[in-house]
Amino acid sequence: MSGDKFETFSLEIYETRNKSGVTKKCRAIFPYKDDDGKWRKKSVTLNSNPRGRGSASRLNAEAEEVRAQLNAEAKEASKACETVAEYFKKYVDARSLSVERSSANELRRILRTHIAPTIGKIELDELTPDDVQAWVTMLSKEYAPSTVKKCLTNLRSAMREAVDRDRLAKDPTRGVKNPKLPASKPNALDERGRAKVASFIALDPAKPLNIGFALALYMGLREGEICGLRWRCVDLDAKTLEIRETIGRDGSKWYVKEPKTGGSIRKLYIPDSLAEALRARHAHMGEENLGSGLTLDELFVVGDPAGGYMQPHYLSTRWRIAADALELIGTQGRRPTFHDLRHTFATAAIAHGVDIKTVSSFMGHANAAMTMNTYADADPDAKRRGAETVARAYQEEIARHVGDGEVLEFSRTGTDE
CATH class of the missing domain: 1.10.150.130 (Tyrosine recombinase, N-terminal domain)
Incomplete structure (x- = not known):
């Protein structure tokens, strides 16, 4: 199918009578579908003589020209009324x-x-x-x-x-501005909240849900990345893991897919406490997997021994129950969502001196500027600590250079008359 309105034609020879006698002519018949999907026919009389040597070739060539012209006119008409x-x-x-x-x-x-x-x-x-x-x-x-x-x-x-594509001369959305989005700050957990969650995870660190909570709190992973993490992407000896797959949602259906951006595909280092929990989880799944026919590498870290993955909404729902039970409140005065655990990781990392570029690589952000814009003001005490750090540095510099020269005190500034 070419996509043209008029795709084929047939030729029909007919006779006309007038005072001069009988004349043979040829018409081309073009079948087409109307706007309601019903088949119609368009008939065009050709100029070529249907008699003599080479008449068939001449008639076909002329009919093709007519067909091309009809399709061009149909496309222009279609464009004129396209919504x-x-x-x-x-x-x-x-x-x-x-x-x-x-x-x-x-x-x-x-x-x-x-x-x-x-x-x-x-x-x-x-x-x-x-x-x-x-x-x-x-x-x-x-x-x-x-x-x-x-x-x-x-x-x-x-x-x-x-x-x-030259379909329009000007962009009709020009000058129209996006509505202003309300400024939103990460609802991260403070030090007390982080301690509560870490203690809760430590009660049963190898439990699938607690592994999921820990991957968000200690490494900043997204829900879909946690649920899509397979053992083949975890190196317990080197204490690293790679984000290669995530669980996506299409309506009511979940499916395994690649991360949305190249920056989201990344290799991360696992902290010791989490590495121990993962080793225990790995050993337990190895025992459960006996006889399933699947290799351990194929299984999802927080999935089941039959090869299924945990759905991200289940992980976030179970977190909501845990957050309620622990009576957690984030820095914005709300109960923290699962995604706020990811915010908590970034906020805590920056508060404890981890450089922005490193935090950005952990988070899978497109660039460090995105991380800075999101988390620069997430720690309310950061500016105070920053001012104190600079002041202490100045005092240390003064002490180091106290004997370098005499400091003269002027009774008047250089601008006084």
Whole structure:
């Protein structure tokens, strides 16, 4: 299938009568589907003489030219009335070939829920920045700023592609700003909270859930990364692990996938206390796995002996129960989520002098600036400690250089008259 409206044709010879006698002519018949999906026929009389040597070739060549012209006219007519929703659907179909299926389905959800019923009805060529701004304003009355931002960002991407492909002369999203997102600070655990969680984990450190909690608290791993970690990516001798897979979600279905970005694929060092717990877990799974037919390397660290993985939502739900039982409160005054354990790791690392680049590599961030912007103010005492550290350094420098020369005291500054 070529995608053209008129794909095939047939030739039909017929006769016409007039005062001069009988004349033979040829017409080309082009079958096509109308907008309702019903088959129709379009007939065009050809100029070529159906008689004589080479007439068949001439007729076929002319019919092909007519077919090409009809398809060009049909495409122009289709473009003229193509709606925003129709173009966005084509954009999503093309994007789905290069993004995760969960991302592609999210784009389809945005089309179905936020674009098609509203701005999607406007013809693409008629869409203006005023239309887009009105759409953003309307969405902002009903949805969170993060949702509206996601919708506008993806519409903008589709419209810029339309400009790049000469489908539009100007980007209709130009000048339309994303809604301002409320500033959110990590709800990390303070020193007392960290001690509570560490003590709780230590009660049964090799338990699958506690291993999961520890991987977040001690190493900053995400839920999906913890659930997707297999033993083949853990080197207990070298005390390292590699993040190569994660558990993703597509609607109600979970699946194993590669991490979303290259920075998320990383090699990390395991602290001694966690390494001991992992060794005990490894030995226990080796005993449970006897006779299953699977190698231990294939199994997930916090999964089951049959090869299944723990679903991330189960891990976060069980953490919520533990957090309630421990009566934990984060630095923002809320009960910490599982993801806040990851925030806790980064905040504690920075508070104890780990450099930003190292913390960034642990977290799998795209760059150190992202880590700095997220966690620079996460520790409320950081500025106080920073000021005290610099002051102490100055005092130490003064002591070291106390005999270097005489310090003169001026009664007046150099700017006094």
